[in-house]
Every structure is written in structure tokens, then in C-alpha cells.
Amino acid sequence: MMLTELTIAGAQGGLRRREFSATELVGAHVAAIERLNGRLNAFITVTSDLALDAARRADAILAGGEDAPALTGIPLGIKDLFCTDGVRTTAASRMLEAFVPPYESTVTANLLADGAVFVGKTNLDEFAMGSANITSAFGSVENPWKRAGDEETVLVPGGSSGGSAAAVAARLAMGATGTDTGGSIRQPASYCGIAGIKPTYGRCSRWGTIAFASSLDQAGPMARTVEDCAILLQSMAGFDVRDSTSVDIAVPDYRAACGRSLKGMKVGIPAEYRVAGMPAEVEAAWEQGIAWLRDAGCEIVEVSLPYTKYGLATYYIVAPAECSSNLARYDGVRFGRRVPGESLDALYEATRREGFGAEVRRRILMGTYVLSAGYYDAYYLRAQKVRNLIRKDFENAFRTVDVLLTPTAPSPAFAQGEKMDDPVQMYLNDVFTVPASMAGVPAMSVPAGLSASGLPLGLQVIGRSFDEESVFAAASALERAAGFTHRPAVRAEVV
Amino acid sequence: MSLDPATVRRIARLARIGIDESDLPALQRELNGILGWIEQLNEVDIDGVEPMVGTGHAALRMREDVVTDGDARDAVLSNAPDAAGPYYTVPKVVE
Numbered sequence: 279m280m281l282t283e284l285t286i287a288g289a290q291g292g293l294r295r296r297e298f299s300a301t302e303l304v305g306a307h308v309a310a311i312e313r314l315n316g317r318l319n320a321f322i323t324v325t326s327d328l329a330l331d332a333a334r335r336a337d338a339i340l341a342g343g344e345d346a347p348a349l350t351g352i353p354l355g356i357k358d359l360f361c362t363d364g365v366r367t368t369a370a371s372r373m374l375e376a377f378v379p380p381y382e383s384t385v386t387a388n389l390l391a392d393g394a395v396f397v398g399k400t401n402l403d404e405f406a407m408g409s410a411n412i413t414s415a416f417g418s419v420e421n422p423w424k425r426a427g428d429e430e431t432v433l434v435p436g437g438s439s440g441g442s443a444a445a446v447a448a449r450l451a452m453g454a455t456g457t458d459t460g461g462s463i464r465q466p467a468s469y470c471g472i473a474g475i476k477p478t479y480g481r482c483s484r485w486g487t488i489a490f491a492s493s494l495d496q497a498g499p500m501a502r503t504v505e506d507c508a509i510l511l512q513s514m515a516g517f518d519v520r521d522s523t524s525v526d527i528a529v530p531d532y533r534a535a536c537g538r539s540l541k542g543m544k545v546g547i548p549a550e551y552r553v554a555g556m557p558a559e560v561e562a563a564w565e566q567g568i569a570w571l572r573d574a575g576c577e578i579v580e581v582s583l584p585y586t587k588y589g590l591a592t593y594y595i596v597a598p599a600e601c602s603s604n605l606a607r608y609d610g611v612r613f614g615r616r617v618p619g620e621s622l623d624a625l626y627e628a629t630r631r632e633g634f635g636a637e638v639r640r641r642i643l644m645g646t647y648v649l650s651a652g653y654y655d656a657y658y659l660r661a662q663k664v665r666n667l668i669r670k671d672f673e674n675a676f677r678t679v680d681v682l683l684t685p686t687a688p689s690p691a692f693a694q695g696e697k698m699d700d701p702v703q704m705y706l707n708d709v710f711t712v713p714a715s716m717a718g719v720p721a722m723s724v725p726a727g728l729s730a731s732g733l734p735l736g737l738q739v740i741g742r743s744f745d746e747e748s749v750f751a752a753a754s755a756l757e758r759a760a761g762f763t764h765r766p767a768v769r770a771e772v773v
Numbered sequence: 774m775s776l777d778p779a780t781v782r783r784i785a786r787l788a789r790i791g792i793d794e795s796d797l798p799a800l801q802r803e804l805n806g807i808l809g810w811i812e813q814l815n816e817v818d819i820d821g822v823e824p825m826v827g828t829g830h831a832a833l834r835m836r837e838d839v840v841t842d843g844d845a846r847d848a849v850l851s852n853a854p855d856a857a858g859p860y861y862t863v864p865k866v867v868e
Contacts, residue, residue, distance in 0.1 A: 377852055
């Protein structure tokens with residue numbers, strides 16, 4: 279049995295039937311990381327010894343009987359944006375190169391309490407700012423997928439959770455945590471042929487997750503099946519008094535929602551997502567998805583979200599503004615990198631020049647400008663008002679439909695080196711994912727098929743606030759219809 | 774609106790990010806490119822629209838005014854790049 283090919287749901291059963299041990303399961307993934315991480319660079323920090331120790335403890339618990347927690351012995355990758363007690367947490371920044379948190383984030387603490395085993399900290403765009411995982415201070419991540427007939431060209435895994443997506447796609451971990459501010463779970467999931475959900479803002483605690491844009495940041499799971507994402511979100515989600523934006527409502531049974539009938543579900547198709555220049559194969563995948571949901575018993579409804587086209591521009595005011603405020607804490611005094619200076623200001627300026635990479639510096643400067651005296655109303659306040667109009671678009675649509683179906687990204691994965699000269703061109707990768715982030719509603723990417731070049735294309739299901747269940751139900755139906763069994767060229771069992 | 778070099782220098786100063794004169798042309802070009810692109814928001818009619826400051830699902834909660842954390846001095850200082858005993862250090866700020 280190829281242990282690295284199992285789903286989390288499959289491994290849960292196999293572990294409990296003692297078909298294999300947690301030590302074997304974790305060991306297979308650790309071996310795959312040792313063999314492939316030098317090439318893919320999906321992990322910044324590999325914690326093999328800690329993982330194997332945890333696996334032995336998991337085996338002892340599993341030997342004890344039936345009541346082992348749900349994720350006992352399941353090897354996961356953790357985006358290096360979640361603080362992990364005693365394990366270096368870098369945010370892929372030189373600024374935090376040597377930062378070892380003395381505490382555990384709520385999301386990772388929830389996973390640990392459910393028995394999960396962490397095999398390492400996954401690479402990302404620096405401070406989660408990027409769409410191609412090329413801004414990491416620890417080097418870019420290689421997408422394990424290759425264009426058909428082209429083994430040479432290195433493709434990007436998407437971003438910012440590119441290391442998590444590449445690790446899960448290449449079978450280096452069974453699942454991973456991601457964070458999504460404007461598409462950072464869904465876009466890399468689409469590029470790497472896996473599933474990933476950004477839950478409703480407020481569903482997962484942000485406590486202990488390094489902040490980028492606090493009104494948008496939301497943690498979520500990435501895995502190879504929709505059901506595995508449901509299993510992971512079940513553990514990650516929940517109210518937390520330590521996050522003032524955490525919402526105190528019950529977490530429903532997400533796994534059960536995956537099997538739900540779609541009979542009578544209304545699926546909205548937003549006209550504004552048919553953007554000019556969309557590749558025909560992306561449009562074709564979308565049409566196919568519409569047909570699959572119709573066949574599953576859904577009623578397809580054309581809807582309009584008129585403010586969609588302002589989503590990206592609004593995002594690139596709101597997110598940098600919040601980023602400039604959040605990243606003010608990196609001052610070279612209390613934690614993180616320090617570059618000495620003659621005065622306090624000189625220390626700050628030298629530390630922040632050296633500690634932050636070009637994209638992070640650019641966003642801090644942009645955010646500082648839109649918040650500065652004389653420009654606040656023209657940029658930031660205006661953007662907050664447009665954001666409200668974008669949210670109202672979704673509220674209006676969800677009066678008549680249960681979910682929305684769109685493509686996840688306007689293209690399959692592109693090559694390293696493409697789209698890199700102009701920040702705005704890079705930002706356009708998030709055109710379909712940003713509006714749901716602005717509204718705070720849950721959204722999931724699920725693999726739908728391959729492009730002509732042999733690369734995965736994802737479809738996005740967007741739901742009402744706190745109705746992840748309908749998202750899981752529709753995404754599961756798409757997954758069953760797509761029967762996506764394609765695997766990337768670079769993966770654990772390929773020697 | 775278009776940023777001139779003096780404005781870029783002023784923003785960098787506000788953000789406490791050191792920049793060299795040689796950085797200015799590229800930064801000015803990139804920031805102006807982004808600003809030019811977000812000008813499109815000026816065509817949106819925002820009269821009477823409330824600004825959205827969050828998703829508004831969580832009401833700010835009250836709690837008892839009691840200490841919930843503490844006695845963690847060594848943990849707090851464990852990542853300080855230049856601690857001196859139980860203190861952070863900074864360059865001299867008062868003559």
C-alpha cells in the first residue's frame with residue numbers, strides 16, 4: 279500500500295483497523311519530504327524528529343482503543359504563518375528568520391488536541407503577500423505539476439499558501455493549513471490540483487496567526503479531497519475568546535454535509551465573472567461545472583454582482599492599509615531581526631529596510647500613503663465604502679441563490695519569471711477570489727479538470743456567511759462528477 | 774494623483790523604512806502604477822454608503838476586568854534581539 283496516496287478519511291480507518299501504524303504513515307511522508315523538499319522547497323522547516331516522536335505517541339493512543347481523537351497520527355503541513363510553540367515561525371521573512379514563538383496558535387492547538395502530527399512548516403509568500411510564492415525569503419516553491427511534454431519549465435504553485443499546496447499535491451503531507459486574505463488558499467489549490475476552503479471570516483480564530491490584513495485574514499484547510507478539507511476544518515474551526523472577531527456559533531458536522539443531496543439547491547452564475555480575455559479552457563471548465571451541478575439536481579440561476587470589477591482595486595487599498603498598520607510591530611526591539619542604528623529612528627529604518635523584501639516594503643508604503651493625512655478619505659475611506667457595496671452584491675445574490683459557482687483563477691499555473699515585471703499584472707491572478715474575501719463569505723476551490731497543457735483548473739464555490747455546509751455539498755458534487763484522479767509529475771511515489 | 778520623489782521619501786519616512794536615492798525611481802514607478810490602477814474607484818458612486826470596517830458578525834464582547842495572563846517575562850523576552858537582563862534595549866533617546 280502506498281501510504282502517501284491515502285486520503286485522510288482513508289487513513290483514519292486504516293490506523294484504527296491497525297492496517298498500518300502512525301509511525302509508518304508519518305515515516306512515509308517524512309521520507310518523501312527528505313527526498314523531494316530539496317527540489318520543491320515546499321517546507322521552510324522540516325520537523326521530522328518531532329513528527330516521528332508524535333507518531334509513536336499516536337500509536338500508543340491508537341493501541342489504547344476506540345476513543346483516539348479524529349486526527350490521531352495524521353501528518354500535516356503547517357503554513358509558516360501559524361505560531362508553533364518552540365518551532366521556528368518565519369512568515370517567510372528575513373525579519374522573523376530566527377523567531378521561535380513561545381506559544382501555539384489556536385488553530386494549530388486545535389489540530390494538536392485532535393491528535394494531528396506536524397511534519398513541518400510550509401513555505402509561503404513573505405507575510406502571505408503574493409500570488410506565486412516567489413516573494414519568500416527562503417526561496418520560491420516549485421509546483422509539482424508540469425506542462426504536458428515539458429519537464430523543464432518550473433511553474434509557480436500559486437500563493438501565498440504555495441508551500442502548503444505543493445506539499446499536499448506532491449504527497450509530502452496528507453493535508454495542510456493555509457491562510458487566505460484575498461485568495462491565498464483557493465488560488466494555489468487551483469494551481470496545484472487540490473481542494474482548499476477559506477471559511478467564513480470569524481469561523482477560525484486568528485489568534486497566534488501572524489497578521490497581514492486583519493479584516494480579511496482567515497485560516498482554512500487544504501487537502502486532496504473535499505471530505506478531507508471538511509475533516510480538517512472541523513478541527514480548526516471554533517469560537518476563541520482571544521480573537522475579538524471570532525464568532526460564537528456552533529460548528530456543524532462538515533463531513534456529513536459533503537454527502538448532502540443537491541436537489542433543489544439554487545446555484546448562481548455571476549455574469550460579471552465572465553471577464554474579457556478569459557481563456558476558453560477556463561470558460562469551458564466553468565460551463566462543465568454548471569452542467570455537473572444541473573445534473574446533480576441544482577437549479578442554475580444567472581445573477582449579477584455589479585461591483586465585482588472593483589474588488590481588486592478595493593483590495594489593494596484595504597489590504598496594504600491594514601498591512602502597514604500590522605507590520606509596524608517589526609521594530610527591531612522586541613522580537614525579530616535588528617539592524618543597529620545610531621538613533622531609534624535609524625534602527626527602525628535600517629531594520630525594516632533589511633528585514634522586509636521588496637513586495638512587503640511596497641505594500642507597507644502603499645498602505646502608509648492611503649492612510650496618510652490628506653489622502654485617507656480619497657483612498658481608504660472610499661475603498662471601505664466600495665467594499666460595503668461589494669458585500670451587498672453578495673447579500674443580494676444570496677437572497678435568491680444558495681451558492682455561487684465561478685472559476686477560481688483566470689488561468690492555470692504560470693511559469694516562474696512570467697508576470698513578474700508589473701505588480702498590477704501579478705495582482706490580477708486574484709480577480710475571482712478577492713470579492714468573496716472582501717465580503718467575508720466562505721469559498722472553496724475544487725479541481726475540475728486539466729487545461730490543454732495538462733495543468734489543473736479549479737472551480738470556486740462561494741456560500742453564505744457561516745454556511746460552509748452548502749459549499750462542501752456543492753464542492754463534493756463537483757468533485758464526484760469531475761472524478762479528478764490526475765496526479766502531478768513530481769510526487770512521493772515517483773522515484 | 775501621482776507621487777513625486779519627495780512624496781515617496783515622505784511615505785518611507787512615515788513607514789520607517791530606509792530607502793536609498795537609487796531606490797526612488799523604481800518605487801515611484803511601481804507605486805504610481807498601482808495608484809493609477811486604483812483610480813478606477815473614483816467612478817463608483819459612494820454617496821450615502823457606509824464604510825465597511827469589518828464583516829460585523831462578531832459584536833465586541835465585555836469581560837471581567839481581571840488579569841488573564843502574565844508571569845511570562847522570560848518567554849516574552851526570549852526573542853528579543855538585544856535584551857539586557859530583564860530589559861529590551863534601544864539606542865539612547867534622551868540626552
